[in-house]
Amino acid sequence: AVEYTEECDAEMRALHAHPEVVAVGECGLDYFRDFSPRPAQHRAFERQLQLAVDNGKPLFLHQRDAHADFMAQMKNFEGRIGPAVVHCFTGERDELFDYLDQ
Numbered sequence: 001a002v003e004y005t006e007e008c009d010a011e012m013r014a015l016h017a018h019p020e021v022v023a024v025g026e027c028g029l030d031y032f033r034d035f036s037p038r039p040a041q042h043r044a045f046e047r048q049l050q051l052a053v054d055n056g057k058p059l060f061l062h063q064r065d066a067h068a069d070f071m072a073q074m075k076n077f078e079g080r081i082g083p084a085v086v087h088c089f090t091g092e093r094d095e096l097f098d099y100l101d102q
Helices: 008-016 037-056 068-075 093-101
Strands: 024-030 061-066 084-087
Touching: 008 037, 024 037, 024 068, 037 061, 037 068, 068 093
Parallel strands: 024 061, 061 084
Antiparallel strands: none
């Protein structure tokens, strides 16, 4: 996530212009290992969500131990993103229904 710069975003957008690229992702938040600082994860995730909005492609999402922050960021894009798959689900029943409600 710390490497998701303006240049990276431009490269991602160029790659997503190809018809062979059928989804945006894997993207999301992972607090289990915290390989990147959380603010960097949030910035990268927001940019990738915007990429999905801009190109209309579905999302392949990852969330681990970050449910509340993940849902808050997804809510910022409510009604603007299309289909999505969330994997690495390790949450509780109420969190599952948060996803299903989306």
